[in-house]
Amino acid sequence: MSLSLCRGLIFASLLFASASARADQCAFLTRDQADMAINGIVASSRVALDYCEPCGERAPGRPYRVTDVRIREAGYQNYWEILVNHVPVDLAYFYLKTGRFSWTNVATLLGCEAQGVSTTLVAPRLRVAVGRLAGEK
Numbered sequence: 001m002s003l004s005l006c007r008g009l010i011f012a013s014l015l016f017a018s019a020s021a022r023a024d025q026c027a028f029l030t031r032d033q034a035d036m037a038i039n040g041i042v043a044s045s046r047v048a049l050d051y052c053e054p055c056g057e058r059a060p061g062r063p064y065r066v067t068d069v070r071i072r073e074a075g076y077q078n079y080w081e082i083l084v085n086h087v088p089v090d091l092a093y094f095y096l097k098t099g100r101f102s103w104t105n106v107a108t109l110l111g112c113e114a115q116g117v118s119t120t121l122v123a124p125r126l127r128v129a130v131g132r133l134a135g136e137k
Contacts, residue, residue: 025092026112028079033110034071037082037091041109042069045096048084049103052093054116060123063097092117 029037046067051060067085074081081088092114095103103121107114 024090025114025117026107026110027081027088027090027092028074028076029081029091029110029112031078031080033112034080034082037106037110038069038071041096041106042066042082042084045098047097049095049097050089050093051095051117051121053118055093060095060103060121066096095121 046065047063048066049060049063051057064085068083070083070086071080072083073079082091082094083089084094091107091110091112092105094106096106098104098120101122101124103123105114105117105119105121107117108119
């Protein structure tokens with residue numbers, strides 16, 4: 001086998017591994033879970049961040065303002081998905097600001113069994129000032 005073919009196979013396997021690391025743990029929900037996420041949990045906080053610990057991310061993403069939350073049919077069996085700011089999210093990697101320096105994983109609040117994620121994050125350096133959220137100037 002040639003060296004370039006080996007490199008290509010290694011690259012492809014690494015690419016596949018990184019994509020599968022962000023598996024849809026809590027992207028597809030029952031209708032009850034989706035309703036609970038929309039009506040109870042997500043409505044209580046308007047600041048969120050994404051953090052995929054199982055993917056090897058070293059730190060959470062930058063906090064951002066939640067301006068729109070919806071549910072829609074996932075198109076798979078009888079499951080639903082959550083869209084935050086018009087983008088589907090996997091709640092296993094979705095955290096809401098629940099205190100001055102604390103962030104809570106939404107999947108764990110819903111009872112979705114996400115593997116390899118923290119239930120809460122305490123991050124003083126992620127203090128959020130209005131107008132300093134990701135995407136805002």
